[in-house]
Each structure stands twice: as C-alpha cells, then as structure tokens.
Amino acid sequence: MRSQLPKMNSFYSDEPPDEDHFDEKADYPRASKYQTLCSVCNCSASKFCARCHSQAYCSKEHQVVDWKNGHKLYCGKDMPEKEKQTASSKVCFPEFELLIESEEFSDSDKEDEKSEEAKLEEYRHYMESNQEAMSHYDSKSAAKDLEKMAGQESEDYKQFMKFKMRIQQEPDQVLRYDRGGSPLWVSVHNVPEPSDIPNCSCGKPRQFEFQILPQLLNHLGADTVDSSLDWGTLAVYTCSDSCDSELAYKPEFLWKQDFVEDQST
Ligand SMILES: [Zn+2]
Ligand SMILES: [Zn+2]
Ligand SMILES: [Zn+2]
Incomplete structure (x- = not known):
C-alpha cells in the first residue's frame, strides 16, 4: 500500500526540524492524537x-x-x-532505524567482475566433473541434457554472483531504493516482463521504486527454518505519476523472486 503526504500538510512543517532544539514530545506528530x-x-x-x-x-x-x-x-x-x-x-517485529546512504559501486566494479569470472570458472569445472560421472552410466542424450542444463544454470549462477558481489559492499542493507531504475535480481528465473507489471488504477504505468532484500529476514528474526516467510527479493512497483486520490492507502504492485526457482514450472 502506498500512502504519501504532500510537502505542505497539516501534520509536519515543510521546514526540516531544528535538530538542536527538537522537543520530540511537542514537535513530533503522534497518531494517538488523532x-x-x-x-x-x-x-x-x-x-x-x-x-x-x-x-x-x-x-x-x-x-x-x-x-x-x-x-x-x-x-x-x-x-x-x-x-x-x-x-x-x-x-510485533522489532523496530529499527533505516539509515540512507548512496551506493558507491563503480570504483570496485572491475575487481568484482574479475572475481565473478573466477567463480564462474570454478562452477564450470564442477559441472564438467559432474557430467563425466553422469555419462559414465547414462546415454549420450542424458549428457546432452545436462550440458543444456549447465548452460542455463551458469546463467543463473552468474546472476546470483552479481547480486552477491553488489550486496557484499554493504552486507547489512535491507532495502535498495532506485525509483525509475531497475531491481538487482537474485536469479535469471522469474524476472517480470514489462507486461507483467499492471498499470496503476489511474491508468498511468507503474515503475520500479525499491526492493526489499532477504537480509531483512535476519534482522526481523524471521530467518528460522519453521518461519513461513522467505524471499530472494521483493521488488515494489508504484505509480509513475504518484497519483493522489481520495484513498489514503493505494494498492501498489509487488513482484516476489525466490532464490531457488523450480525449473519444471
Ligand atoms: Zn484492563
Ligand atoms: Zn493490535
Ligand atoms: Zn496512479
């Protein structure tokens, strides 16, 4: 659900608070007042x-x-x-403060690509040795199938490594904000086509706004095996027009991508 206030509103000043003379009780609007x-x-x-x-x-x-x-x-x-x-x-889930920082990625881009290639090479070796074991007792066609599968999986592995490398720079991050940009997917499977993202009820297209990372599950203490909560990433798409209607909470669109995608579906 999306809820937003215009800069000029009856709850908050449009000027930032004076940090030195900030009286939380007096200056902070409380829902309990309303x-x-x-x-x-x-x-x-x-x-x-x-x-x-x-x-x-x-x-x-x-x-x-x-x-x-x-x-x-x-x-x-x-x-x-x-x-x-x-x-x-x-x-309730525990509450935390979100700290907002810009991502600095380009500096170490090259180094990451190199190690990503190295990891991929490692994976190729693993798949090759696996293939030998398979063809030992199976027909040529099975080996071919495996080769095809290895091709797909290395694509997926590459995407996962890309995700991991990018996250590792700030391992505690729980949310990535990039309005109008694109999400950092954890997998090449189950990535939405533009036609999969429905338009807002106002008729304007929705665009990517932010994604929630699986690290949030650790912070919330919801990373146990018996927890029903799990995701690779949650990508949130919102109205590109930030439309305002009489509804205080407007439904928006979320795409859930998991780490392990069942290949048969
Ligand atoms: Zn009572
Ligand atoms: Zn309650
Ligand atoms: Zn809209």
Whole structure:
C-alpha cells in the first residue's frame, strides 16, 4: 500500500526540524492524537479492556495476548506507563532505524567482475566433473541434457554472483531504493516482463521504486527454518505519476523472486 503526504500538510512543517532544539514530545506528530491505538500493535483500535476500560485493542486476539503477557498484572492499577509491559515484543517485529546512504559501486566494479569470472570458472569445472560421472552410466542424450542444463544454470549462477558481489559492499542493507531504475535480481528465473507489471488504477504505468532484500529476514528474526516467510527479493512497483486520490492507502504492485526457482514450472 502506498500512502504519501504532500510537502505542505497539516501534520509536519515543510521546514526540516531544528535538530538542536527538537522537543520530540511537542514537535513530533503522534497518531494517538488523532486515533485510539491498539496497545499491542499500534493499529487503529475500537475495543477496550472490559475491566479497566483504559487499555485499547484492535482485536480480540491482541487483547488476549496482552492479558496473558502483562496486562493482568496491572489492569486497573495506577502504575507509571513506563513500568507497564505490553505484549508488543511478542507479537510485533522489532523496530529499527533505516539509515540512507548512496551506493558507491563503480570504483570496485572491475575487481568484482574479475572475481565473478573466477567463480564462474570454478562452477564450470564442477559441472564438467559432474557430467563425466553422469555419462559414465547414462546415454549420450542424458549428457546432452545436462550440458543444456549447465548452460542455463551458469546463467543463473552468474546472476546470483552479481547480486552477491553488489550486496557484499554493504552486507547489512535491507532495502535498495532506485525509483525509475531497475531491481538487482537474485536469479535469471522469474524476472517480470514489462507486461507483467499492471498499470496503476489511474491508468498511468507503474515503475520500479525499491526492493526489499532477504537480509531483512535476519534482522526481523524471521530467518528460522519453521518461519513461513522467505524471499530472494521483493521488488515494489508504484505509480509513475504518484497519483493522489481520495484513498489514503493505494494498492501498489509487488513482484516476489525466490532464490531457488523450480525449473519444471
Ligand atoms: Zn493490535
Ligand atoms: Zn484492563
Ligand atoms: Zn496512479
């Protein structure tokens, strides 16, 4: 979903804040000023704790989880906000600050290409020795199939190495922003054609804006085997016209590319 504010708006000044005299409480617009928020997830809330009527929740689920994880200890008691524990950390992903930096790539471009070639050569050797083992007990046609497959896979391997080399310069990066540019794919498989990206509902074409990297899964603690979340990269395409309608949240388009693509589909 895309939501954006014009530079002139009723929440923020169009001038950057004075960092030296910044009073977070006074100067920072808070959603709680305009909406009742869920104590657990900070989404808009319409339900309250039936006993104290002071704790708000978006849903029955979050009320239950908060009750079990702390609220039953201080429900109805007069306690400083700071000492109250909520179930947020149990339900929500941890929050971080995003630091924005420009990528400097061209300097080491050449060196990377060289090591990429070396890695590819390594891979060719591996495939060749594999092919020998295969043809030992199989027909010529099987060896030919493998050769064909090796050709495809080395293309994919090359793309993956390109991705890795580029990321390695800032291994902690979680998001790459390049509005109107193109994503850094992890694979040659499942790359969208321009016709795969639907136009915005306003009729204007969508363009690439940013991509989310798999490193984010590590930071969110969602990189465990039993986690249902996984991706190679998530490429987000948004309206090239940044159209504004009465909708506060406009649906945009996301393309998910995985690391391992099933060749049979
Ligand atoms: Zn909630
Ligand atoms: Zn309560
Ligand atoms: Zn639009």
